Amino acid sequence: MSDAKAFRRLETLFHEVEALGPEARKQRLSELAQTDPELHAQLTTLLGGTQAGGAQLLDDLAESSGALLAEPAAMPERIGPYRLRGELGRGGMGVVYEAEQTEPMQRRVALKLARTGFLSEAGRARFLAERQALAVLDHPNIAKVFDAGSTASGQLWFAMELVRGQPITQWVADRGLSLEQRIELFLPVCEAIQHAHQKGLIHRDIKPSNLLVVDQDGRGQVRVIDFGIAKALESADHASSGATRVGEAVGTPEYMSPEQASLGEVDIDTRSDVYALGLVLYELLTGRLPIDPDTVDDASFGELCRRVREDPVPPPSRVALAGPSAIERSALRGDLDRVVLKALAQDRERRYPSASALADDLRRVLACQPVMAAPPTLAYRVGRFLRRHRLPVSLAALAGLALISLTALTYWQAGIAASERDRARIEAQRSEAVVRFLQDMLASVDPAQAQGRDPTVRELLDRTRSSLPEAGLDLQARAAVEETLATTYVSLGEPESGLPLAQAASARLREALGPEHPLTLSAQHAEARFYLYLGHYDQAADLLETTLVGRERVLGVHMDTASTMHNLAYAYAEQGDIERALALDYRQLELVEQLSGPGSEEALVTMSSVAHGLTMLERFEEAVEMFERILEGYRQHLGARHPNTLSVLHNLAYLTRAMGDSEAAEQRYREVIALRREVLGSEHLQTLNSIANLGALLIEQNRPEDARPLIEESLRTRRSILEEGHPDVLASRLDALRLRWLDGRSEGLAEELRALDEQISAVMGNDSDLARLSASFAEQLSARQAR
Template sequence: MVDAARWGGISALFDELVELPPAEREQRLAAIADAVLAAEVRALLAADEQDGVLDAGVPDVVPGLLADAAPTDRRAGAYRLLHPIGEGGMGVVWLGERSDGAFEQRVAVKVLKRGMDTHAVLRRFLQERRILARLHHPYIVRLLDGGMSEDGRPFYVMDHVDGVPLTDHAAQRRLGVVARVELLAKVAQAVAYAHARLVVHRDLKPSNVLVEANGDPRVLDFGIAKLLEESGEQTRTGTGLRVLSPAYAAPEQILGEEIGTATDVYALGLLLCELLAGSLPRRRSSAPAQLAHEATHETSERASSLAARLSTHDIEALYGPGIDPKHLAQVLSGDLDVVIATALQRDPARRYPTAAAFADDLRRWLEKRPITARADSASYRFARFVRRHRVGVAASALVAVTVLAGLGIALWQAEVARSEARRADAERAHAERQLARAERVKDFMVALFREQDPVARAKAQARTPSQLIGDGVAQIDATLGTEPELQAELLRDLGEMQLNLDDGKAGLATLARAWELQRRQGGDDSLAATETQVAYADGLYAAGDIKAATPLVDAAIARLRELGAARGARMAQAEMIASKIHLIQGDGEGAERLAGDALEIIRALRGPRSMELVGPLSLLGKVRHERARFAEAHAALNEAIGIVEAGGGADNARAALLHMSVGDTLRVQRKYDEALPEYEAALRIERVQLPHDHVILGGTLIRLGDLQRRMGRLDAADTSLAEAIGILAKAPSGQYAQALQFHGNLARAQGRLDLAAQRYRASFEAFRAVSGDSVYTWLTALELVSVLGELERFDEADALAARAVAVMATLSKDDSYEAAYVNSVIGGLRHAERRYADAIAARRRAALLIEKAYGPEHAEVAQARAELAASLVATGDAAMRREAGEIVEQARAALEQSSDDTVGPMLGVVYLVRSRVHRGDGDLAGARADVAQAIDRLQAPEHATRLREARSLARSLGAG
């Protein structure tokens, strides 16, 4: 018996070595010091070179199919085994629960059967675990854990799927035809995902596809799945009768022919037929010899024919009452019959090549578009047109019947046929152009990977991706001058790649040429030109030229609506650009509306878990963050993180951007300790995944530097911000301007007010160059006003303040957070100028607006109240001093109860103001105690002005 620890070493080495070339594998084996361990691993690898037990004949497998008991202690690692829920050739599946107290979790645990510990079976068990480990898809059961039980049997742990078999679910829920096709499209999507990772399931059947209560399928049991060769070619299995489900097996499985992705397509066709018509399209014998004969000469009956023969009882059991067999047969006839028949071709080469192609035709049927599995005849496309536009076609026919008769109708029909034929020719030409485009892009991508092979590439040194794309642009110009439409489409593709590679200048130039070509071909208002206009506007925005991007994207949105493309992917892209621009311009409501609509377009086009949702979700989170709706911002960002981690892993570069956004939301809520690990996680991913000078890395460093400044880590903040400015200075952008602003905040925190003023002014000019008179431009101007007030440069401060107030009045609403900030800064300046009545009015307004944004208990509200109290008490009026005492006590109580450990300086201001209140009331002891508290809390350099006030007050009170 192999103990658990030793098994862990064996299985880990097997996983490591099984993928290596033979020579490297042998070298690695020879280096293993433990000869017995090496022999065990070598035996498993030798078994892996042969056909496994599940590819052997039935007589070789039967001894391992006996009933099996649980491990002696009914435990598998950290899991307690409750009762069996399934059994396969190699093992028994148990319902288990986590028993180590780490957390509560119900799981499915597959334990190798007693007596099945041959090297061949162990190899297959390891392979099944290895296959599952490759697959992370919402519709595929997930591998969670693995190990060795105390009695020496390997096990692995999967999600427990609380669902019912596919066909049972459809019958129990009385699903209609459309819902059933949608359900199987999800299954095909999961199988396509497995195919993309070189895994063929080989045993798809209703019991291996369970449907959960929410309606989502989960594909189970990869026990006889096959890993394709890394070349993607098909693999040959053994020649005996396989351990499989004969009713759902493809002919090549029964006959021992090559297995490939088309094998699973066959099973998907059977599942679709059974889902829709209630039975399989052919019967198979249980006798091996007869089964092989039937598979050789197999034909399948149409699903519509099966449906037409259903009895009333059968169809009610399948769909519920009120469904007529004849009507169901009509629904299934045509495209669905063709889809199923194509999937069930005897020759794998005549089926859909992949599950993805099968799923695509199902989506086409659901969207009433032409499927790919039949010829693109004009009559067929016309039939699909009529089905999509029944109302319009019926109305046109009625008018024609009223106006015309006899020959007139015949002429009308002939013209329609000619029109449809012309349209079919145009669509065929478009399809051929798209095929050529796809081939060119494929060739380019192959060249990109070939560049990394020092033997295959043409030059000694590999070209960078940007150089490759530049060469591709030149090649397109040289070879496609006579095909301007294809030339324009390819230039658009390559231009967008250049933008994604942070080669903005070249990308904009390429997109500008593509746009010009498409305008020459189809005019300024053509769909192709408009779509490229969107891409070009996106490049302009990314380059920081918001002035140029704004009219282009606004015009594109209007034109896409006119062209009937308001729910397409380019509209979503355009609305996202417009949303960002609206946000910069201070229109948070408009920004959220546009971001939300873009999200819904992508969700409708791509589904609820598509990676393409990450962009609009991230943008929506940012917009809600800017509107101080933090809980809703978190909801959007967390949904995006879930999608990224499910589809691309936790170290995906997109995950870094989302960690950064979450950090932003926490930072503005003053949850600094929670924000810091988010920024550090983003930075760790970016330093691995991105170039050292990538703009995204610069953006994260900005935020980290600001956070470090807020946490009092001023040297670390200086390092982060200096690196960010070095990265971002290569091109004007809003992020570069923000880096300068944060550097000004740092200088202020260090007590270097003149340097802070210089940096704020540079930031103001940088924002203005990029975004004109935007909210960000003038919020930075107000930062400069504030520090000029502290420096008592009042004339300069007043002039800039007047301009800022005037511009901000046009950019923000009267009750917005921006309006609160304007009032807060102006109140501070008027207080410094001893214009206390004006200061009180501005600070009172600021406190009300901040309370509206954050709620009465927030630290920012307490700070605003303390500032108002300072101006009230400064008037020397007794009534105002009493009001100041009440207000400052409210602020003190809120801050003393706060769990935010950064509120110390705010409390320092509160105690300074309360000290003045006590002195005015004649309570000198109380005033001395409070001013001591204030001095203690205002020691940081950024509070130097307040600290000087406190020390001056202490001297006047005779305090030590």
């Protein structure tokens, strides 16, 4: 170790140990006596003298070692083309200033200037590595480097993007983000680090203060900063610089990987960054790090390193959550625990191999798909099989939930009597029998049994359905299987195949348990939904009315009761009885608010049904008031740019237009179009709906030049992604004809409109809004031609 390096280490330890309490100081010195007796002796001498004597000894050591370690001089006025405005911060390698570039363009930047005494070979190599690292990185979530150079005295500097943001943990805490929002905010961090790894760079100091979030139109965007200790993986220039040597830890202690905490005894690779990402994720979910925060302050550096290397990481769902922004433990159990613990495996061979692999598993969590961190059981193999056949993964979860619900409802019915507990135990055993039966059915996915053949999902379902009579299941268990298979057919888009199974399940439970048993009512509710799927609204309404009476009597104030109200209101609306549907929606809203609280996400969904009912009845002012309440709630729960929030903005624009305020409607449509383009993309159907609606509004205002680009874009894009007979394409074609009429290009227009009107009637019927609009336009055209 060079004299300069030895001095820097001694100086750091002196200030560290000097600040410790008596017990912690004694422990730290004891560790040093074992690991570095010479350094221990020097440090003991320093600490044994007066403060002034210790400082003098440091000065003497500095002079004898040749280490010019003075703090940076007063802030220069200019460096290169940059005028310095003030200090932003300082670290081990230099000072960061806010600066203004004056030529060839004007902009504010962050300028990093190496310390005057930063002359050691390793230190200079690290600064150069940071400068080079940022120069080759090009990612929207990594702060950009603009320029680099050196002063007349040889001080290194570089200018980079000035990021005015909050540490990611602070951003999350201040806004109380939901679990999904936290993961979505974290995913770009993984992508940015993966980009750096692909460029041959390791960050090695990933922590919240280096992950800054800036507000962009109400939505957070992360910027990764400070590659100050980044290591070039394959750079021969830096290989000899000894950027990490035995006995030297690089990084922030609390966010070190076990490899970093080994003090250079183990080489560092990209999986060290994966570990640090896991730590940040852990903190985002729980509000704290795995090491007990109450013990960090008093622990010596050596003790922290030992704990990082050796102490097991507790699952996030089992630690004491810190701060009001932490996610509830129950939401962390299962897959999130598995993902975080895989990222934080002390043996790096068991970690995710890359930052992108971690991100992929988090996306699976958001999509309710099986995660790679879970053991490869049959259930997970089945899940992958279903995804390969484009069947929604929620299908597997739905089947499991159906079975779990059977057990849960039985336990609810059981109460506390001993005989009823025995009954609950029997019901649980029956549910387990159902699970085993379904596992046997899906076992053909196993290559050992499939023997190279890849059966379709439909074949699996049909095979299971035909084997039910010989399955030996009792009435309740067979009903549970029938209900599960019926739901599976719906997921395949074949509700007509599932209806007989749903009917059979409902009948079996009614026979076995009676008409008002919770399981019977649940099966009836499921059967009624098949009638809704198939458009048999009268049958659906009759069965749902019976189910609602039973659920109100048996369950009372319960979400299942609210669910039946919701579906019955839908049936009434499809029958054309909007007033009756709206009255039931109001009852449902009162019940849901009683259960989950006003302004809850469940209440907001119900409020949407109420708002749409008010709109259909042309009670526009009441609808606007309701949608504005929903908008406020969605902004709080989901964020200002969430697709659901944008849908409410779209509805408000429609209502404003319907109320005759064209100017305000245009402004709202333009706002939601801009946001939907950014969030969903220009080819998303919701974006196209807003574009088409604004185009139609401009046609009504006789502004063909303003309407033309909107109408042409909506028609062109809808045709590229939808069939020619899709209602949205038909609507855009009608708008295009109306635009031609405004332009005065009416040749052949009547014939084209007649052919289009026939298509609209065939696809949507004569009572649809589009059919009425087409008929109205035909009358206008005919009247004009008659003149």
